[in-house]
Amino acid sequence: MPEIHRSDTPDLKEILKVRREKLTELKEKGKDPFRTVKYDVTNHTAEITSNLQKFEGKSVSLAGRLISKRGMGKASFCDLQDRFGKIQLFVKVNDVGEEAYEEFKKYDIGDIIGVKGEVFVTQRGETSIKTAEMTLLSKSLQPLPEKWHGLKDVDMRYRQRYLDLIVNPEVKETFIARSKIISSIRKYLDERDFLEVETPILNAIPGGGNAKPFITHHNTLDIDLYLRIAPELYLKRLIIGGLERVYEIGRLFRNEGISIKHNPEFTTIELYQAYTDYYGMMELTEQMIKTAAEEVCGSLEINYQGQMINLSSPWARITMKDAVLKHSGVDFDDIETDEQAAALIKEKGLDLKKGMTRGEAMNLMFEEYAEPNLIQPTFVLDYPVEVSPLAKRKPDKPELTERFEIFITGKEIGNAFTELNDPDDQRERFLNQVKKREAGDEEASMMDEDFINALEYGMPPTGGLGIGIDRLVMLFTDSYSIRDVLLFPTMKPKN
DSSP states (O other), rough: OOOOOOOOOOTTHHHHHHHHHHHHHHTTTTTOGGOOOOOOOOOOOHHHHOOOHTOOOOOOOEEEEEEEEEESSSSSEEEEETTEEEEEEEEEHHHOHHHHHHHTTTTTTTTTEEEEEEEEOOOTOEEEEEEEEEEEOOOOOOOOTTTTTTOOHHHHHTTTHHHHHHOTTHHHHHHHHHHHHHHHHHHHHTTTTTTOOOOOOOOOOOSSSSSSOEEETTTTTTTEEOOOOOOOHHHHHHHHHTOOOEEEEEEEEEEOOSSSSSOOEEEEEEEEEEEEOOOHHHHHHHHHHHHHHHHTTSSSEEEEETEEOOOSSSOOEEEEHHHHHHHHHOOOOGOOOOHHHHHHHHTTTTTOTTTTOOHHHHHHHHHIIIIGOOOOOOEHHHHHEGGGTTTEEEEEEEEEEOOOOOOOOTTEEEEEEOOOOHHHHHHHHHHHHHHHHHHOTTTOOOHHHHHHHHHOOOOOOOEEEEEEEEHHHHHTTTOOGGGGGGSOOOOOOOO
């Protein structure tokens, strides 16, 4: 059994026993709260507290969780919490009747109740509801964490997100913001004639990225299938088919490590647009993220972990080679061979892999020296072909590709290409990936003959973009860990 939250109250067993006895008593009286199936809610807490002039003196009907109780003589105050906030309730025996008041006195913190009454303001100036009727809608059989301690155990917060949302209301704001960010992106693309599509999650070939996939098995077909690591190759097939502008927002799965930036399943948006290139994708990326920031955060200046991030245009642009030179002092124009590159990596004490090429070495130097320093929005352009198997080569520098990644706060937020549409070049890239895979690289791509076949029918010049939704939400909500923006992050079972 997984470990679950338990209050630190020494007589917890007695509390659980008493709550169970209250439920039994309710059932014996024919008032089983779990039999209630509907309650008419006309208003919510924040709507009332922020529009007092409109609601004062009017009757309202609310429902939510009881989070505190005070008094208990012939009159009591308590607080009701719903999705939008909380509001104080004034419960008086003369208003609700003696029987109802006695039942109310037996309510526990955590119970879900429905309330009807009149909005008024107390002598202390607090917006409240003078209760006329209360209904127990669901019984809480577990005590909530004590309000002065809260739920501070981070591990437990992730494991029991339902409890985290109850006792840490600010957590709700993160996930409301997440929903708004996705809605903003969807609206931005829909208004520009992009078509939202769905592609398979179960793949016969895990293509579109360099990552170790999860493997499963289909019993009827008796074949192994892979949870997708990217939707890229399917979306490009749709471009070939003539849809011209497509996007998909969805989950990807990669059997890799877990960190503050990585979860085995995560959400991205991938989009493809015919008749443009990676410069067109830069413009789209910048404007789409800025639009979402203004709609969700109300500003293009965002405070992230004590750093002010300015999303105003224009965003910086720098080639990978120049970024490496700027942050490490190494000029790759002076490194002409794979052997020189390997010697450099060894000298720097970095992870030198067998057969490492000059392009792979430049990419490693970038990750080590430049990436952590890219705090303000920065497009890094022109990646080596060895690390970009699906991107089109630069005509004047075929060892490089028309690819960029966008970095903010030292993290990669997105990745884009002028898409490779030459089937012969693509086949050679796949074959190079297959060689790496045969040499033990579990993240290298597999050969996808059907995708090559699709390219041979002709794919128009195309720009493609992928953005990590989770990392964008982290930025907009000032969240340190990816687990803070996933409702249910992947966790190792306690037992």
